Amino acid sequence: MFSAFKIQRFLADDDGMSTAEYAIGTIAAAAFGAVLYGVVTGDSIVNALTQIIDKALNTSV
DSSP states (O other): OOOHHHHHHHHHOOTTHHHHHHHHHHHHHHHHHHHHHHHHTSHHHHHHHHHHHHHHHTOOO
16 A cells, blocks of 8 residues: 555656756757847847947048
8 A cells, every 4th residue: 555655756757858858958948049049140130239339430520
């Protein structure tokens, strides 16, 4: 027969969950990195940064 301790231990046993969580976290981080890379290397960001730098360099003092 199962005692309350054995049932609680069976329900709380999560062996193997760490590996799955790390795998999902790694995939999510890689996807976020890919999206961030796409945004940063896109024309709109490069043009915006270029305009900011040009404006800063061409200000009259």
